[in-house]
Amino acid sequence: MPHSVNVPTQFNQLPHAGVIPRLISLIYDALIVAGLWMVYGFFAMLVASTFGGLNCQPDQLDYNPCVSGPLYQLGLALVTVSYFIWSWRVAGQTIxxxxxxxxxxxxxxxxxxxxxxxxxxxxxxVSVACFGLGYLWGYFRADRASWHDLASDSEVRQLPKKKKEKKL
Structure with missing residues (x-):
């Protein structure tokens, strides 16, 4: 059952997030995902070379037998999707x-x-793969909704800046 643990009480009064901040945050998340891919690749290579009996050639810088193929690609996709799903579900935000x-x-x-x-x-x-058209769709809507917002019945809002406390 959905609840509003981390969602601000006045969420619906916050302004809709613009397309540019959303795309820039996606670039930030791409850097996080790249780091997760590196960790996944390290463990995949370790497991494949240790238990898989694959013929890795580290002295020739040929790791393809260890970390390539559809199973490895599926793992990369699962790491990526898991990062986004977990972040949205638990915190309502990615990094x-x-x-x-x-x-x-x-x-x-x-x-x-x-x-x-x-x-x-x-x-x-899909929003990104269609030359970003799914994101650019937001320019033509008052609520700035992209294709994935519409498909999932979700909204992205801009949170207010935190006020700085004055020091005495």
Whole structure:
């Protein structure tokens, strides 16, 4: 059952996030995902070379037998999708969204369900793969919704800046 643990109480009064901050936060997240891919690749190579009986050639810098093929690619996709789904479900934000003060929730201002997160994760790459048209769609809508927002019944809002406390 969805709940609003991390979602601000006035979520629906916050302004809709613009296309540019959303794309920039996606670039931040791409850097995080690249790091996760490196960790995954290290462990995949370690497991494959130790237990898989594959013929890795580190002295010739040929790691293809250890970390290539459809199983490895599937693992990369699962790492990527898991990062986004977990971030949206648990915190309503990825690391890139946090840096740009963006938050995602459903249209009622409640935390996304697992189903909504999966739909966002599946439609999001399509939004990017079509030359970014899924994101640019937001320029033509008052609510700035992209294709994956519409498909998952979710909204991305811009959080206010935190006020700095004056020191005495």
């Amino acid at each position: 890139g969204m946090r840096a740009w003060r963006l938050m995602v929730a459903n249209s009622n201002g409640m935390q996304l369900s697992w189903y909504q997160c999966v739909i966002r994760a599946l439609v999001g790459p």
